[in-house]
Structures are given as C-alpha cells and as structure tokens.
Amino acid sequence: GACHTMRMPQIETVLMTTLLPLYDLEGRTVVVIDVLRATSSICTALSHGATAIIPVASRDEAIAMRQRGYLLASEREGMRQEFAQMGNSPSEFSPERVAGQEIVYCTTNGTQAITAASKGAEVLIGAFLNRTALVRYLAQRAQRDVLFLCSGWKGRFNIEDTLLAGAIAEALVAERLFTPSCGSTLAAMDLWSLAKANPLQYAEKVAHRQRLESLGLGASFYDCFRLDTCELVPRYANGRITAAGDTP
Numbered sequence: 001g002a003c004h005t006m007r008m009p010q011i012e013t014v015l016m017t018t019l020l021p022l023y024d025l026e027g028r029t030v031v032v033i034d035v036l037r038a039t040s041s042i043c044t045a046l047s048h049g050a051t052a053i054i055p056v057a058s059r060d061e062a063i064a065m066r067q068r069g070y071l072l073a074s075e076r077e078g079m080r081q082e083f084a085q086m087g088n089s090p091s092e093f094s095p096e097r098v099a100g101q102e103i104v105y106c107t108t109n110g111t112q113a114i115t116a117a118s119k120g121a122e123v124l125i126g127a128f129l130n131r132t133a134l135v136r137y138l139a140q141r142a143q144r145d146v147l148f149l150c151s152g153w154k155g156r157f158n159i160e161d162t163l164l165a166g167a168i169a170e171a172l173v174a175e176r177l178f179t180p181s182c183g184s185t186l187a188a189m190d191l192w193s194l195a196k197a198n199p200l201q202y203a204e205k206v207a208h209r210q211r212l213e214s215l216g217l218g219a220s221f222y223d224c225f226r227l228d229t230c231e232l233v234p235r236y237a238n239g240r241i242t243a244a245g246d247t248p
Contacts, residue, residue, distance in 0.1 A: 037220060
C-alpha cells in the first residue's frame, strides 16, 4: 500500500490472560473485559452511584478491608463468598445498596485481569452494558494503540469476552480511526459479525451460562448482555476504579 506519514493506531486483542506476557502494555490503552460478570457488575455499580471500586487480588486482603468498614463484593467459582455482602451479579449492585459507597471487589478472573493490566497508559473497563460509551471514549482519544484484554475463564479462552472485543473493534475500525493489527482482533470482529444479529442467542452457547444456571444465577447471565444500559467508562488508576471524566 501507499506510505502513510501518519501511523494509524492499532487494536490488539489478548484472547486470554495467560497470553498477556506476550504483549507490551506500555503506552497503550488497555480495555479489560470480563463480561460474565466482573466488568458488567463494575459498570452497574458505578452507574448506580458507587463512588469507587477497589479491586483486590486476595481473599485475606478483602476480609481485612471489610473489617475496616468497606462494602465487600466477592465471589469464587461463581458463588458469593460467605464473608461478603455481595457476589458478582449485576443485580446485586442496586442503587439502594451501592450509592455513595466504595466497594472492595474480589473475583475469580476479573480482578486479576484488572491488576495485571495496570502497566497500560490507561486502563478502562468494558462490558456490553457500556459498549457505545466506550467506543465514543476511545474514538475521542484515538492517538494511542488499544489493547483488549479478555479475561477468559481461569486463563482459558471464552467466547463472550472475545465477542465484545470484536464489537468494540468493529465500531472503531468502521470510523477509520484504528486498524486491526493482529489475527486475534480480526477473528474477534468476525465472531461478532456472526453474532451481532442476536448476541444473546449466540452467547447462549457459552459454557459459563450452564455454570451460572446450575448455581441458580441464570438471570445474571442475561443482565450481562444488555446493550448500552450504562453511559459510563470505568477507569482503573491508583488502585481504584472510578468513572472516567471524574477526577481520579
């Protein structure tokens, strides 16, 4: 092709957290995706008035924070931990419960992905719930490369995180602001093109739906596929997740 004096910013997709060591995060905007259910719950909590979410990696740290008076959301293998007030379903983060609160958050996959992403120039939280808000935010700041970090399930690939990466990438590429720079981004976009007519129907294939159904949490599966119910872009900085645009 012709030589461009301007290099178009690129979109890379890390299909699962175990592949993260192969990627350089410095200078990139990292979007962490854990559709079922961490990033969906984070979007819900902030849009319902929580002031901040503090992700912690270990159970012990979470329990210590609860003793200091923080609200605690924690799940393991899909189930709310007995020492926490909330698990990991978006519906638990109701306005009555979370407005004005700082919430300490500890989950099987999502919090590890968020803390692992912290080498990025900016770390954002993505869900189907805030897809359009996130596309708009990234489009307005299209000078940096973007890297989607799909949390996956216990380090392995999952469909729903990759689907969302494809959905966001498609919108940004369509606006000619970014170029998909790796096979995994192109594959994610192709997967989304198969699913977008009915994302929920496509996503019903996912293994985690059966896990949630078996735990009696089937409704929270559907809550995580609602499009654009959240106008915010959560941003992780200095150990806290707050709504971008607010002062960190």
